[in-house]
Amino acid sequence: MKIPLDYLCVRSGLLCNRCQSLVDSGQVDQFEVKVMEALLDLEETQFRELKDATYYKAIRSGNLLILLVESPPSIDSSKWIKIARALQDKLKLKVRILEKTTSIKNSAVQLLSPARVLGVNTVWLPDGSVQYVIRVAKNEKRLLPANAVDLENALSKIHDTKVKIRVE
Structure with missing residues (x-):
């Protein structure tokens, strides 16, 4: 999955200067690092199709986590529902995955x-x-x-x- 932070930084939990500046500036929230890590885990273990997807933003509102993604043609809505359920189990939050759109x-x-x-x-x-x-x-x-x-x-x-x- 394409993410705004470096894979190594997300995996290790230690952020390089570039990634830390993205977090400090507010472009990426601190909790999003855990979300990206969970998505990378799912990509490696269950959902290989995620490698072509693009992650944009995670928004947390109450007990609801909303992910904005851009989907490749190989992932349909039923696959995104399965990915959302797997994320719910990992993060213990209700997860909704939305296709990024301006409408x-x-x-x-x-x-x-x-x-x-x-x-x-x-x-x-x-x-x-x-x-x-x-x-x-x-x-x-x-x-x-x-x-x-x-x-x-x-x-x-x-x-x-x-x-x-x-x-x-």
Whole structure:
């Protein structure tokens, strides 16, 4: 798997100057080193297909860990679900793996699954900023993978903009 840090640094736990500067600057969080190590372990032991995948970021919101990856054609969504389950066992967190995309709707559909996204509204605020409202059916609220606040925080971090989830 292609990762932003050096393989040797992640494996040993001792970071070189370049890797340490990435962690210090905030481009890579400290907990992401453990996530990368777990992914490399899975690549060696169970999922050889991961060598062609690219890791971008891990976002932790509450008890939910969201991984942003770019997937090769050899890994389909069912394989990513198996990888997420294996990571859950290793990290003791609920794991969701999302394909990196610039579309808020695509990210929301992947993250909120199995709940259906009814739509995404763009709200222009008086100060000139933009807020996105993701609409989910009331009867599917129980299908959300985590509470709405954690999901809102995660989507906001992924897209660097304010995101709200409205159950209607």
